[in-house]
Amino acid sequence: MLLEIKDLVAGYGNLDILHGVNMEVDKNEVVCIIGPNGGGKSTVLKTIYGLLKPRAGSILFRGDDIGGVESHRLLRRGISFVPQDKNVFPSLTVKENLAMGAYTRPDMEEEGTENVLLRFPSLKEKMNIRAGYLSGGERKMLAIGMTLMLEPDMILMDEPSMGLSPRFVEIVFNKIDEISSEGTSILIVEQNAYKALRTSDRGYVLDLGINRFQDESVKLLNNPDIRKLYLGG
Ligand SMILES: Nc1ncnc2c1ncn2[C@@H]1O[C@H](COP(=O)(O)OP(=O)(O)OP(=O)(O)O)[C@@H](O)[C@H]1O
Numbered sequence: 001m002l003l004e005i006k007d008l009v010a011g012y013g014n015l016d017i018l019h020g021v022n023m024e025v026d027k028n029e030v031v032c033i034i035g036p037n038g039g040g041k042s043t044v045l046k047t048i049y050g051l052l053k054p055r056a057g058s059i060l061f062r063g064d065d066i067g068g069v070e071s072h073r074l075l076r077r078g079i080s081f082v083p084q085d086k087n088v089f090p091s092l093t094v095k096e097n098l099a100m101g102a103y104t105r106p107d108m109e110e111e112g113t114e115n116v117l118l119r120f121p122s123l124k125e126k127m128n129i130r131a132g133y134l135s136g137g138e139r140k141m142l143a144i145g146m147t148l149m150l151e152p153d154m155i156l157m158d159e160p161s162m163g164l165s166p167r168f169v170e171i172v173f174n175k176i177d178e179i180s181s182e183g184t185s186i187l188i189v190e191q192n193a194y195k196a197l198r199t200s201d202r203g204y205v206l207d208l209g210i211n212r213f214q215d216e217s218v219k220l221l222n223n224p225d226i227r228k229l230y231l232g233g
């Protein structure tokens with residue numbers, strides 16, 4: 001397993017939000033986490049990415065415990081993160097934002113930028129524009145592009161389709177397919193449960209800070225309980 005989360009407990013202040021979460025992501029897998037608002041989905045990603053310290057349990061990446069390891073060290077180990085919001089620097093240009101994606105490895109900046117522009121050619125003509133002026137869809141491309149700068153082995157994506165028009169939702173999920181087929185594992189959190197389950201290999205339903213269901217995504221899509229509880233019938 002590339003990533004193994006065992007009995008993870010984490011939270012904010014003196015409140016626990018995750019009460020013993022278990023998840024795995026294998027090499028080359030796309031795995032999604034769905035479930036109701038406030039269920040702790042973003043908290044799982046923030047804890048993996050070192051923004052919160054686990055209170056109990058473990059997070060193993062290639063067998064090493066990375067619980068509480070700072071984000072910049074995780075980046076160097078091959079994990080990157082697209083937050084749910086505030087995922088670009090609005091006052092910096094597209095080019096500068098991409099450079100920020102490689103801040104831990106400035107030597108990779110040039111090669112990384114070339115690779116990102118191959119994947120997102122529409123960013124090419126916007127390189128000197130401030131990210132704050134981009135459309136929502138372009139900003140999402142940039143946010144994903146930033147996380148690709150160091151060619152990570154695993155990307156954590158929080159709500160990649162949030163706020164996008166149907167056309168851009170389609171584009172984002174196609175990019176997720178493309179990136180994973182080239183060997184990067186992806187853990188996605190999504191409100192758009194249908195889309196997420198159609199794009200992923202396996203899924204977890206997180207509700208009130210525990211795993212309620214887990215299965216192959218096709219099976220979750222066809223499970224009447226899941227349809228009724230989480231997919232609107
Ligand atoms: N920084 C914080 N401080 C205190 N409580 C927080 C903080 N961030 C989140 N929470 C609480 O933790 C719980 C889980 O939040 P989380 O953001 O992980 O849920 P989520 O499943 O991602 O929800 P959504 O679908 O709305 O994004 C919520 O009750 C939320 O209010």
Ligand SMILES: [Mg+2]
Pocket residue numbers: 041042043084158
């Ligand atoms: Mg969230």
